[in-house]
Amino acid sequence: MMSALSHVIVDWGTSSFRLWTLDRDGRVLAERRSGDGLAISGQRGFETVLESHLAALGVPGGVPVMMCGMVGSRAGWVEAAYLDAPVRLDELAARSTIAPAARRPVRILPGIAQRSPTHPDVIRGEETQLLPLALDGQSGLVCMPGTHSKWVRLADGAVESFATFMTGELFQLLRTASVVKPAVEGGEVDADGAAFADGVAAALAEPESATNRFFELRAGWLLAGTASDDALARLSGLLIGVELAGAARRYGSLSGTVLVASGAAATLYVRALDIGGADDVVVRDAEACVREGLHAAASILFFQREGTPR
């Protein structure tokens, strides 16, 4: 017997769109992935983009949609105002924003703002991945690698504080738009290789020299013809190493870190944390976490605890 379509969840970011249709228990029935990020969707219209994906899957009108990510930013469909940290994660669902949609209920989960004069910070999208961790009673330090890596201190179901590192964005800028480019062009990062590990270790030992180490990649290519694979892996290691050094400075020991990541990022950060001496690192799949978080929020908002539609 097929499970019945109950609701839809969407993780809608700056440059990507991921949608899943779920049954009442959160089992995935179908999915859609595309590059319909904010810029493109803003031009076509957010509801138009959403409905085109739903039509492709034959989702009838009336089926509710729960969303998270930059779609709730000022440049998105409708602003889902930030919650202020420290904040309990079950507030995410309770304080979601209704998006104006003709054919169905659509809600966007809020991000979280850290309104600190010394450490202002924002998170929008990744907070939803924390919801299943909170529901599981997980506490401690959480690392979510990405374009803007987030380190979050979780305690008793609440986000106490967090810090964003521009690791992924700097990696892209340096590899595509800086003088480092010719040294790394066409390279692939081998997470198990020596070059990545050397980069992590060098940055952990001497994070203050990072902007010198980046230039050394170019010089090594000019003078010694360093292979692009090695140079790119070292660049990745340097940036992740600086991130770990910064996170350790802010939050102390990285042992016990819950790493919420998928694919290559998970492999790289597991190895980097190991090089950094962090014990008992727990990995949770980032994509599973965002689905579980969105499903949990949908269950709270669209259905009563007893399971009947609100």
Next chain:
Amino acid sequence: MMSALSHVIVDWGTSSFRLWTLDRDGRVLAERRSGDGLAISGQRGFETVLESHLAALGVPGGVPVMMCGMVGSRAGWVEAAYLDAPVRLDELAARSTIAPAARRPVRILPGIAQRSPTHPDVIRGEETQLLPLALDGQSGLVCMPGTHSKWVRLADGAVESFATFMTGELFQLLRTASVVKPAVEGGEVDADGAAFADGVAAALAEPESATNRFFELRAGWLLAGTASDDALARLSGLLIGVELAGAARRYGSLSGTVLVASGAAATLYVRALDIGGADDVVVRDAEACVREGLHAAASILFFQREGTPR
């Protein structure tokens, strides 16, 4: 009585071209500045670009030209092969490269390569600014701020070692092409303001947190509407602070640093070095140094010590 035109000097970089006509004693008779950097000049032809500037000043054929900078790189007019550090600076003139020019003698000074397996590095252009320092018997640590800031250990007229920091390039990338952009757009850096000093101090205290501090600039703008002047000055301070922390890690105390800089960069680095506790910083004007260095090389190569043409 007018001084007689004797020779021409050119500092020809990736994005800029500066030319001076000099008399035998190095006095400036006239100058030209333009954006005829490497990319443009490679298309038009280096000799064509050079001769058009010389024609504009009425410089006759036969008058010799001494050049330095990226014009001597692989992508330049002709490659002036690197000298290997450690190297005496008087080798620069002795080992210059002849550029193929129909109308006059043209020479390009070499850059310097540090063929170290752990710290490969290259310098091309700035080494010429060191020549007058060497001639003056200056030793110790030299800082040359820029797109790629150079820190050089000078001893007994020789470059012992050096390190390049990508400070200026990262500043440009972050302000124009990253998520920090909206926070700093339209801003001006006040070297005497609190924001710049706070950035320097924050980076010196915690250089490992730099990639987090960059993101905080965006968050401060989003959450608290931080003024773009303050955000840009803080970004500048953070990057210069990281550079000073890295230089101190490599070379020890920064006291006694000879700062070879002009204009805004000189002001910013003097203040940053002061915040970093460096005493007895000596400032030398970067443009005067490049002119003096090129003139010294021209005097050695184009004229005998006695002053008669070779």
